[in-house]
Amino acid sequence: MAAFLLRRLALLVPTLFFVSVLIFGLQQLLPGDPALVMAGDNADPTVIAFLRQKYHLDQPLPVRYGLWIEGVAHGDFGESMRLKEPVRDLILEKLPVTAELAGLAILIAIAIGVPAGILAAVKHDSAIDYGATMVALWGISTPNFWLGILLILLFSVTLGWLPASGFVPPTESLKQNLLTLIMPAFVLGNAIAAVMMRHTRSAMLQVMSADYVRTARAKGLGQVSVIIRHALRNALIPVVTLGALECGALLSGAVLTEQVFTIPGFGKLIVDAVFNRDYAVVQGVVLCTAFAYIALNLFADIAYALIDPRLRA
Amino acid sequence: MTTETLDPPRDAPLIREDFGERPWQRTLRLLAERRLAVIGLGIVLFFLAVAILAPLISPYDPLATSWAAVRKPPSLLHPFGTDEIGRDVLARVIWGTRASLLAGLVSVSLALAAGVPIGLVSGYCGGVVDGTLMRMVDAMLAIPFLILAIALAAFLGPSLANAMIAIGVSQTPIFVRLTRGQVLAVKHEEYVEAARAVGNPHHRIVLRHILPNIIPPLLVQTTLAAATAIIAEASLSFLGLGQQPPDPSWGSMLNTAKNFISQAPWMALWPGLAIFLLVLSLNLFGDGLRDALDPRRG
Numbered sequence: 001m002a003a004f005l006l007r008r009l010a011l012l013v014p015t016l017f018f019v020s021v022l023i024f025g026l027q028q029l030l031p032g033d034p035a036l037v038m039a040g041d042n043a044d045p046t047v048i049a050f051l052r053q054k055y056h057l058d059q060p061l062p063v064r065y066g067l068w069i070e071g072v073a074h075g076d077f078g079e080s081m082r083l084k085e086p087v088r089d090l091i092l093e094k095l096p097v098t099a100e101l102a103g104l105a106i107l108i109a110i111a112i113g114v115p116a117g118i119l120a121a122v123k124h125d126s127a128i129d130y131g132a133t134m135v136a137l138w139g140i141s142t143p144n145f146w147l148g149i150l151l152i153l154l155f156s157v158t159l160g161w162l163p164a165s166g167f168v169p170p171t172e173s174l175k176q177n178l179l180t181l182i183m184p185a186f187v188l189g190n191a192i193a194a195v196m197m198r199h200t201r202s203a204m205l206q207v208m209s210a211d212y213v214r215t216a217r218a219k220g221l222g223q224v225s226v227i228i229r230h231a232l233r234n235a236l237i238p239v240v241t242l243g244a245l246e247c248g249a250l251l252s253g254a255v256l257t258e259q260v261f262t263i264p265g266f267g268k269l270i271v272d273a274v275f276n277r278d279y280a281v282v283q284g285v286v287l288c289t290a291f292a293y294i295a296l297n298l299f300a301d302i303a304y305a306l307i308d309p310r311l312r313a
Numbered sequence: 314m315t316t317e318t319l320d321p322p323r324d325a326p327l328i329r330e331d332f333g334e335r336p337w338q339r340t341l342r343l344l345a346e347r348r349l350a351v352i353g354l355g356i357v358l359f360f361l362a363v364a365i366l367a368p369l370i371s372p373y374d375p376l377a378t379s380w381a382a383v384r385k386p387p388s389l390l391h392p393f394g395t396d397e398i399g400r401d402v403l404a405r406v407i408w409g410t411r412a413s414l415l416a417g418l419v420s421v422s423l424a425l426a427a428g429v430p431i432g433l434v435s436g437y438c439g440g441v442v443d444g445t446l447m448r449m450v451d452a453m454l455a456i457p458f459l460i461l462a463i464a465l466a467a468f469l470g471p472s473l474a475n476a477m478i479a480i481g482v483s484q485t486p487i488f489v490r491l492t493r494g495q496v497l498a499v500k501h502e503e504y505v506e507a508a509r510a511v512g513n514p515h516h517r518i519v520l521r522h523i524l525p526n527i528i529p530p531l532l533v534q535t536t537l538a539a540a541t542a543i544i545a546e547a548s549l550s551f552l553g554l555g556q557q558p559p560d561p562s563w564g565s566m567l568n569t570a571k572n573f574i575s576q577a578p579w580m581a582l583w584p585g586l587a588i589f590l591l592v593l594s595l596n597l598f599g600d601g602l603r604d605a606l607d608p609r610r611g
Contacts, residue, residue, distance in 0.1 A: 011448070018452030029468040137600075141593035143544050145551050146585030149571055157575045164574075252459030256548055260571065270460070271552055274467035286464045290455045297455075 004305055008298065019290045020072065023283050024065050030279070033057075038081060038277060072287065078280035080273070087284035090269060095288075097167060098265035101188065101257070102250050104181055106243075108189030109196055114239070116193070117200025121208060122227060132197060139194025144253050148187045148260035155183060165262035184261040188253045192246050199242045203235035210234075237307055244300030251289050343605035350601020356594035360587075364410040373401035375408040375561045384577040394579035397569060405561040406583050412555075412562040413591060416477050416546030417539040423481025424488050424538060429531065431485075432492025433519050437500060446489070453486040462545055466554040473546075473562070476555035480545045484538050491534055495527035502526075529606040536599035540592045547588050563588050 030037050035051040051057070056064045071078065077087035120132035156164035162183055168176035207213060208231055216230045255267030262268070266285060273281035334342070344350055363370065372392075379399035387394045393402035435446040453461065465479035499505060500523065508522045549555035550564025558565060563584035570581035 011451075014445075014448035015451040015455060018449050019455050022452055022456070023464075026464055026468045029465070031470065137593065137596060141540070141589055141596055143547055143551075143567075143585065143588050143592075145548065146567060146581070146588065149567065149574060149581045149585065153574055153578050153581070157578075248457035252457045255459060255463065256551065259552060270463060274463065274552075274554065279468070282464055282467055286456060286460055289457060289460050290452075293457060294455045 001305065005302065008301060012294065012298065015294065016291075019294070020069055020287070021065070023287050023290070024068055026283060026286070027279060028061075034279075038279065040277070077284035077287065080278050080281050082273075082276045082278045082281075087280050090281060091266070091284055091288055094264065094266050094269045097263060098251075098254050098258070098267065100170070100177075101181060101185055101263065101265060102247075102254060104185035105188035105192065105250060105253075108185055109192035109246075110243075112189070112193035113196025114200050114236075117197040117239075118204055118227065118232065120197065120201045121204030122223075124205060129201075132201070136194040136197045139190050139197075142190070143256075144187050144191055145256045145260050147190060148184065148257060151183050151187060152260070167263045167265075180261075180263075184257045184263060187260070188250065188257045191253065192243075192250060195246055195249070196239065196243060199239045200235065203238050204231060207231045207235045237304065241300045241304045244296050247296050248293055251293070340602075340605045344601055347601040347604060349597045350605070353594040353597030353599075353601065356590060357598060360410055360414060360591050360594075363407055364414045367407050367411060371404045371407045373404040375400065375404040376559050377401075384573065384580075386577075387579055393583045394577065396566075396580050397573055397577070402566075402580060402583055405566060406563070406587050409561040409563045409566060409584060410587070410591075412473055412550070412560070413543050413546060413588070416473070416480065416555075417543045417595075419477045420480035420484060420542040420546070421535055421538045423478065424484035425531070425535065427481070428485040428488025429492050429524075432489040433496055433524065435489065436493035436496025437515070437519050437523070443493070447493070450486040450489050453483075454490075458483050458541070459545060459548060462549060463552065463554060466549055471554045471557060473550075473556040473560075476546055476549040479549070480542050483545075484542065487538065488531070488534065491530060492527065495530055496523055499523055499526055533599055533603040533606060536595055536602055540595035540599065543588065543592055543595070 027034055033048075034055070035048045035057050036043070038051055038055075039047050056067050059067070075088055077091070079086055080090055083090065116132045116135070120129045123129050152164045155162045163180050166180055168180050170177040213226060213230050216226045221230075251266075254265065255270060257263070258265045258267035259271055266289075270282060270285040272278075273285070377400060379395070382391065382395045382399040384397055385391055385395040385399075391401050391403065393406060396402055396405070431446060435443045456464075461483045462476070462479040465482055466476050469475040469478065496519075505518060505522055508518050513522070546555055546562070547564035547567070550562040551568045553565070553568065556562030556565055558569075566584040567581055570577070570584070573580055
């Protein structure tokens with residue numbers, strides 16, 4: 001296990017290096033002089049000179065990368081041009097909002113996707129199986145921002161049951177917090193539920209024909225016991241790992257969902273930063289997202305290897 | 314390559330029929346047997362026709378505003394209604410098909426053009442080259458697809474062309490990974506070894522012997538990637554980073570519609586339905602194609 005862990009961690013070093021180069025390199029895509037772009041139209045030459053010095057734009061590229069990565073290593077992601085606040089503080093402020101939304105979305109995705117996948121596998125080739133497969137296809141093909149708009153139309157505009165937008169922190173009112181988040185969380189969880197349903201279904205189908213399941217049946221165990229105690233426990237291992245990979249889709253989806261429901265989270269932060277040419281914030285958010293994604297996948301790999309010894313080889 | 318070197322027994326007509334069938338004929342037959350895939354392909358072709366014939370079939374100019382027809386609900390005159398400045402929604406949905414299909418086509422072509430050669434080199438060369446390229450791909454895959462596309466579009470500047478580049482670049486690592494995996498799976502096959510043994514140069518082995526044999530999974534991935542690219546273009550346009558107003562795009566139409574949801578819900582219905590239908594059809598076709606190309610399924 002220690003060797004597996006070391007090998008897995010060693011692979012992370014070049015990946016993290018290339019991620020940092022990629023994100024640093026984004027700034028080089030800016031057409032023309034970055035200082036001119038950052039300063040905006042008709043900026044004072046002294047402002048331009050100040051920006052050039054502040055962001056070390058007068059230094060060679062490798063030196064600039066070195067200075068930037070040194071700052072990142074110390075938790076310094078730069079300063080927001082618009083809000084005049086450290087990017088790190090902005091991210092820490094918005095992170096809990098997106099984390100709560102994503103957490104609720106995962107719960108919804110599991111609550112829908114896993115039972116639907118089990119049912120589809122158990123009733124293989126039946127109307128239920130086809131129905132669940134079609135619903136999953138619908139979930140994958142529906143753009144979540146459109147689903148969000150349709151749900152606002154139904155539950156907020158027509159029925160008046162739920163607020164159309166905004167966010168109430170749980171510390172202020174847990175009930176209002178859940179009321180504001182239930183629709184966005186469903187929208188975000190919907191597509192992931194569809195993917196989870198597909199994974200659970202195929203994993204269950206594979207496991208259901210395994211010898212040990214047949215043995216469990218031959219022993220005279222009931223259908224529910226065979227499915228829950230024998231099949232599901234083994235089928236869920238790949239589902240959990242693939243679920244970690246879906247976190248990328250979750251973070252991407254959060255950007256759009258937060259935009260539709262005007263939730264002041266991570267996604268809204270990056271979109272607002274893009275339109276305000278707040279490049280340090282864009283870079284900071286992308287970097288944090290990448291780190292979070294890498295860490296989640298590392299944990300999933302370790303968890304998988306702990307459960308399944310064959311993978312440690 | 315001929316497949317008719319052996320004569321099947323006379324009393325086995327079914328075997329004879331399968332024997333004479335070329336791989337592409339078999340794929341077409343299996344694809345035609347899958348009703349959902351055929352429906353999917355039909356809808357994709359319908360949207361393609363709409364995009365090509367847009368100037369002929371569009372009832373109005375998609376940019377023409379009319380203050381007398383602001384936010385009118387669907388009627389005989391405007392079957393899909395009108396938007397907040399009196400433009401015909403049907404005309405804009407028809408012209409918006411071009412942006413979506415173009416985004417699907419161009420970005421996937423870019424991803425294929427960059428991803429397949431890198432994947433071929435990585436898989437064939439192995440060693441340090443493979444290791445370095447794979448770590449670069451891991452780095453790109455570590456940034457969620459849409460976030461990377463947003464960041465690229467942000468730094469390149471908002472436009473449909475830049476959105477397509479951003480989506481293409483973001484999809485490249487998927488094709489690199491897939492191609493490399495396929496190359497690793499076939500590079501020690503006997504026919505590749507034979508090609509090497511008779512003294513073929515590396516580029517010829519890769520292009521003439523390996524590439525044609527790894528096309529099926531790439532074809533399936535291309536279809537599914539086109540569906541992803543269309544949603545991504547709509548997402549970027551929805552965020553204001555794709556097609557710029559007043560040019561029509563389904564995503565930007567939904568962005569505007571969001572602000573008039575209680576007064577003019579039809580503005581949100583049709584462009585969303587168009588994205589959903591096109592993406593669903595591509596997914597249905599892609600799933601069918603995967604089944605038809607899988608030699609284990611008959």
